[in-house]
């Protein structure tokens with residue numbers, strides 16, 4: 182079982198302290214407990230356990246979690262070129278965002294990982310990720326036949342016919358076999374159990390078997406409802422952390438071996454900054470004593486923004502035959518081959534991109550009216566709406582996360598700087614997507630479902646008008662990454678962790694979460710985050726074994 186208590190007598194008991202029981206944190210803690218049975222592992226999660234929480238376990242209820250009690254619910258700063266009203270959901274529960282999200286599961290592309298390596302993430306290759314992802318414990322599979330309704334099947338067919346692209350039966354098999362994804366449409370792969378519609382989240386797959394006692398791991402303690410408020414540095418090492426338990430008791434914990442930060446792309450930076458680890462000028466400006474000047478903390482913030490085109494249907498969406506209302510997606514290539522081979526924030530060394538997809542759209546069989554209502558568009562009755570959401574797989578805008586107060590209760594500012602890239606690439610991608618979506622809507626059998634286009638509406642036609650609408654209605658696919666990015670710390674002053682995930686200039690600490698991504702991958706990031714967690718645990722095992730082998734050497 183999980184616990185909300187940590188007795189004072191246990192503050193120095195743990196070899197490894199994992200901060201954040203989210204997507205990567207569950208993997209790291211579970212694997213360390215498995216790989217190192219003689220070491221004590223503590224997993225600290227700010228939220229409650231999800232073990233018996235139906236709201237969380239039932240994937241189809243994902244939308245009702247957003248903005249609720251299990252959501253940190255971060256805002257964005259003013260976005261002059263985009264939508265300033267975007268809320269960023271981040272889950273406060275065991276399993277983290279994998280307990281909150283839609284569990285769409287994509288392997289990263291070779292091209293994404295080539296870019297990572299060009300930025301100093303040595304060794305994080307496509308073959309490595311394929312090996313790591315082959316051993317995931319989550320059950321990733323294409324949407325089951327019973328969850329493929331006629332509307333979605335018709336949409337897939339019309340995408341293929343209208344845009345002359347292949348139907349792909351298993352995106353992940355295609356990526357594994359070819360290394361890439363150019364153009365295509367098909368049902369998604371989801372990490373779920375099609376028999377009961379439950380999540381196969383990081384917690385369900387990696388921690389629940391331990392909590393249920395099916396896999397005894399007496400060396401793992403899962404501490405829930407505990408907030409880590411500080412990373413403590415002694416000399417050139419991280420010594421451990423301060424935390425507050427649910428009942429308000431504070432503890433200072435010492436890690437005998439390592440502290441691994443897995444609090445996510447927003448909260449790991451937030452924690453470091455409040456610990457005095459980050460850009461010196463920002464910290465001293467707020468009166469936070471500087472412990473380590475690491476200029477890259479909070480910088481390089483990236484996301485997948487998406488816009489929306491919404492139709493009203495003339496007949497109802499077939500009921501209950503869906504995984505979570507977004508069962509399929511389409512990938513297109515907007516630019517000519519190799520047009521992306523110019524240096525940009527998404528690809529600083531101008532690697533050739535061939536024909537790899539540069540536009541993705543999910544489909545939603547629900548009225549996603551959050552932003553369209555605000556812009557004055559009419560509501561659509563639930564069960565009578567269909568949306569396509571053009572998104573930018575490799576956006577070129579870059580933002581930053583920073584503190585505005587030394588008070589740890591004040592949330593950090595998230596300035597995504599959406600649609601600020603100098604060439605206007607990001608905005609142009611959305612316009613192209615809106616036009617492609619309209620072509621699909623002209624094609625039977627999908628066409629036969631449609632009553633009318635509700636947003637932006639048929640009168641919005643010019644590139645300028647489409648761009649204005651698309652940016653003002655833009656939303657997030659909830660994929661913030663990059664704020665503690667991996668790189669060559671010796672040559673790149675903005676890299677925060679090295680290729681072994683070790684924090685710049687400090688011993689005894691690593692970061693393993695979406696923050697370490699040098700660039701956002703083309704696809705939805707959760708599997709890549711799980712892969713980072715798997716690799717982090719392997720690296721710790723490798724180093725522990727090397728150390729033990731060294732100790733066992735006879736002294737000459």
Ligand SMILES: Cc1cc2nc3c(=O)[nH]c(=O)nc-3n(C[C@H](O)[C@H](O)[C@H](O)COP(=O)(O)OP(=O)(O)OC[C@H]3O[C@@H](n4cnc5c(N)ncnc54)[C@H](O)[C@@H]3O)c2cc1C
Pocket residue numbers: 200201202203204205206225226227228247270271272273274275276277278279281282283284285286287407408409410443444445446448449452658659660661693694695696704705706707708710
């Ligand atoms: C609504 C939504 C839908 C999404 N849909 C998809 C999708 O379909 N497919 C996909 O690939 N990706 C999706 N994503 C993105 C994906 O889920 C995330 O990129 C990924 O899960 C992030 O994992 P992480 O380990 O970096 O962080 P998280 O999973 O967020 O884990 C961080 C954990 O740390 C804990 N924590 C934070 N601060 C502290 C602290 N100070 N003390 C103690 N604990 C702390 C948090 O409570 C949390 O449990 C979605 C995200 C959201 C929110």
